[in-house]
Amino acid sequence: MDKFDNIWQHSMIEHVFEDGTVKFQGEASIKVDVIIHCTGYQYHIPFLKTKGLVVVEENRVVPTYGHVFLPQLAPRLSFVGLFNMGMTFLPAELQSKWISQALSGNVLLPSEKEMMHDVEQVYKQMEERGIPKTCTHSLNHKMDYMDWLSDQLKITRPPQKLKDFYARFIERFHNDHEGFREAFEDNLLIEDGM
Structure with a gap:
């Protein structure tokens, strides 16, 4: 052994x-x-020693610019996949590309002050709309996030058909946790004319 x-x-x-x-x-x-630390759906990062620069508040990793970068340590400290719901494969791939491009200097991040301002605005808008902190990293129905990440990378945005697929998948998942895959595959074949 x-x-x-x-x-x-x-x-x-x-x-x-x-x-x-x-x-x-x-x-x-x-x-x-x-x-690579995989923390699961309940964020708990006691191994990350940042002297209070990053904390978890009600399952919100604070502060994260674009759900990826800690403004004070960007691009040296980054997160991939801070999603607590939704289809994560394409967003995680785009996040990984964004991190690699930022680390290599091919993509410039905003200043720390600009990133912090953006983070504060996002949190303020969530509060005004009554969205709880626990939903900060939820990608449900946030198809514009993939567009935003693509814009950061200066690449072509994902096609609308793919974003529609993601939206239908998420909707069906919420409506039927147990049988959503079978129902989704059957309806997808019909909708695509197969």
Whole structure:
């Protein structure tokens, strides 16, 4: 049995060294290039030491510009997939591209002040519309988010047909959690004339 067989299931990191060595609770350690923390749907990030720059308030990761960048540490600290509902594959891909382009200097982010202002405006609009903090990272019916990300990357926006597909998928999911896949596939075939 490999000494890392159980680590992958319960990877409690004890310490990360500057040379890339990760020591897990217990005796095992391994040298890595990248650490990806997958926190699930309830955001809990005690491993992220930012001296209070980023916190979780009612499942809202505060502050995040475009659901991705922490303005004070951008582009060095970023998040991919802070979605608590919705179709996430294309938005996560676009977010990943945005991060890589920002890190490489091919895409310039607004200033920290501009990003913070944008974040504050988003939160203010949500409050005025009665949207709870817990829905901050919900992409349900936010098809314009994919357009916004595409604009940040200066690439062609996703086709309307794809955004319509996402919207129908999300609507059907909300209406029938258990049988939405079968109903969705049947109706999709009919709507597409197949």
